[in-house]
Amino acid sequence: MKTFLKEVLLPLLIALCLAAFFKPVYMADGVCDYFLMWLCVGFPFGIRRMCLWLVPFGYGISGTVGIFALNIIIGGLIGGLALIVGLLLGLIHTIREII
Known part of the structure; x- marks a missing residue:
């Protein structure tokens, strides 16, 4: 039971809380943007699993912001997959524990 709470229920509750928190972001005009929802919910799960951060060096402000946005997008995509696989x-x- 402890495994179920730790590995299934807790990440699911965190994902649901994130989905509720970011609902104004990915619900534009009453239509759900599923890609943006995937990024918003998956970001906290994927940012810690990223082995390589792209560090902007020698760029202007626009290049730095662009690379930071790319880091967030990659972290969100990895996190969405990590959340599904983990669940x-x-x-x-x-x-297996029950059987």
Whole structure:
């Protein structure tokens, strides 16, 4: 039961809280932008799994902001996948523990 709470329920609750918090961001005119939702919810899960940060060196302000935005997009994409894989592995581990 402790594994289920730690590996499945806690990340799911965090993702739901993030989805509720960022709802005004990805809901434009009552239509859901699923890519933006993926980035907003996945960012906290993926930023810690990024092995390489692109560090802007020798760029102007626009290049620095662009590379920072690219880091956020890559972290969000990685985090969305990491969240899904983590939830699936947590469910599999919980089912194996029950059986």
